[in-house]
Amino acid sequence: MINSYAPWRRLWKYLGGAAVARAGDEMSGPALLLLGLAVTGRPSTGSELLASVTVAGAAGGPFFGALLDRSHRPDRVLAATLAAYAVGIGVIAAAAGRLPMPLVAVIALAAGLFNPAVAGGWTSQLPRIVTGAELARGSALDAMSYSTASLAGPALAALIAAGFGARPAVVVAAALVGLAVPAACSLRRYPATAPPGPAIAPYRQVTAGFAAIVTRRPLLRATVTSVVSYAGIGMLIVCCPVLGTQRLGGTARGALLISAIAAASLAANAILARRGWRGEPDIRVFASTLTIGVSMAAAAVAPGWLTVLAVAVVGAGEGPQLTALFAVRHRESPEHMRGQVFTTAASLKIGGMAAGAALAGTLAGRSVTSCLLVAAGIELCAAAAYLLTGRSGGRSANLDPAADREAAVLPSARKEAAAGTQVRSENGRNFCYAQTMRYAVTAQWRATG
Numbered sequence: 001m002i003n004s005y006a007p008w009r010r011l012w013k014y015l016g017g018a019a020v021a022r023a024g025d026e027m028s029g030p031a032l033l034l035l036g037l038a039v040t041g042r043p044s045t046g047s048e049l050l051a052s053v054t055v056a057g058a059a060g061g062p063f064f065g066a067l068l069d070r071s072h073r074p075d076r077v078l079a080a081t082l083a084a085y086a087v088g089i090g091v092i093a094a095a096a097g098r099l100p101m102p103l104v105a106v107i108a109l110a111a112g113l114f115n116p117a118v119a120g121g122w123t124s125q126l127p128r129i130v131t132g133a134e135l136a137r138g139s140a141l142d143a144m145s146y147s148t149a150s151l152a153g154p155a156l157a158a159l160i161a162a163g164f165g166a167r168p169a170v171v172v173a174a175a176l177v178g179l180a181v182p183a184a185c186s187l188r189r190y191p192a193t194a195p196p197g198p199a200i201a202p203y204r205q206v207t208a209g210f211a212a213i214v215t216r217r218p219l220l221r222a223t224v225t226s227v228v229s230y231a232g233i234g235m236l237i238v239c240c241p242v243l244g245t246q247r248l249g250g251t252a253r254g255a256l257l258i259s260a261i262a263a264a265s266l267a268a269n270a271i272l273a274r275r276g277w278r279g280e281p282d283i284r285v286f287a288s289t290l291t292i293g294v295s296m297a298a299a300a301v302a303p304g305w306l307t308v309l310a311v312a313v314v315g316a317g318e319g320p321q322l323t324a325l326f327a328v329r330h331r332e333s334p335e336h337m338r339g340q341v342f343t344t345a346a347s348l349k350i351g352g353m354a355a356g357a358a359l360a361g362t363l364a365g366r367s368v369t370s371c372l373l374v375a376a377g378i379e380l381c382a383a384a385a386y387l388l389t390g391r392s393g394g395r396s397a398n399l400d401p402a403a404d405r406e407a408a409v410l411p412s413a414r415k416e417a418a419a420g421t422q423v424r425s426e427n428g429r430n431f432c433y434a435q436t437m438r439y440a441v442t443a444q445w446r447a448t449g
Contacts (some may be wrong), residue, residue, distance in 0.1 A: 024176025026153025039097035056112025061347030065340030075187035085114035086178035140273030147266030208220020229383035234356030264315030284324035291317030293379030300372035
């Protein structure tokens with residue numbers, strides 16, 4: 001613990017801000033989809049808006065992380081970024097239907113640049129609240145805020161959109177993100193875990209962030225495994241509405257499968273938060289990836305409602321996978337580069353998830369069983385990547401001398417030997433949920449019109 005003063009009281013305030021921001025972020029995905037459909041009558045419009053936000057968030061992650069690590073007051077950077085993201089979402093709500101859609105898409109791109117604050121930006125600040133042995137439990141609780149948001153956000157968006165319209169749903173999503181700003185400002189009371197690094201050119205610092213991932217073998221292995229694994233998860237999410245139609249009796253019931261994944265992930269992280277986990281987190285990344293692959297193969301052949309059980313096991317594997325992934329990041333990241341490592345790795349995962357969703361868009365329409373079997377194969381490839389990337393422990397050999405010299409500009413600092421977490425999609429869950437909503441809305445729109 002940072003000091004003897006009520007660390008858990010501080011943690012709950014941090015978790016409250018994180019949960020509110022993430023709920024607003026999760027809510028914004030389906031709300032933007034519904035807004036696009038409402039103002040143009042075309043489901044593709046909402047998908048374009050959300051894709052703009054997501055792509056910009058993926059591209060902006062490494063630069064936001066570098067800015068966070070360079071700042072003497074990262075709490076101010078985080079608070080300002082959250083406020084800008086909230087304003088951006090609100091401007092989208094005001095502009096949609098009143099300005100040309102290409103211009104609204106540009107606004108969405110600008111808003112998405114601030115999205116990384118919601119996920120990696122928050123989690124990278126957790127060691128300011130709790131450290132040492134307490135970081136493991138705090139990180140598991142942090143992961144639960146993602147799961148809770150993933151359950152509550154889309155449901156709240158649907159409820160408000162049904163009662164008041166899609167535009168108010170987007171406004172409420174923006175307001176929730178904005179409500180987290182005071183919690184981010186409160187981080188100023190707690191000391192940073194390391195002083196900011198020396199002022200160097202931003203592009204060189206971004207390069208150093210990638211070098212920090214590449215030259216630390218455990219961090220590289222966990223990152224590669226998670227990126228490949230999330231391609232498979234992206235495929236599963238796109239398959240959910242098709243599974244709902246073919247096995248559960250309706251496209252809308254595909255949402256039950258998404259809820260099952262999130263609920264199982266939440267339950268798994270709650271158990272980890274309560275009981276903890278002995279041993280190194282690295283092997284958990286591998287074992288949970290295998291669990292996800294086996295459960296995807298089971299979902300491919302499961303009849304009827306047994307599909308819900310098979311898909312829920314994916315969530316039970318995904319939660320521990322990401323708690324272990326964040327544990328590796330906390331342990332291996334130089335403290336002065338923690339924000340950059342977190343946001344860069346999150347952006348890479350978004351890319352993996354987006355690639356999987358794009359591939360599934362073609363395969364799921366032909367055969368959902370084949371699509372899920374391919375997804376299971378991708379999970380096996382992720383497990384193979386874990387084995388091939390390198391042995392556990394220690395820093396890897398210098399893979400790129402120039403990059404290593406760049407990373408050396410930023411002095412090494414003490415590393416936290418503790419767990420850290422996150423559940424689905426850091427930023428990526430919105431993209432995959434968007435794909436699901438797009439398929440569901442498209443089917444309903446075609447049926448009615």
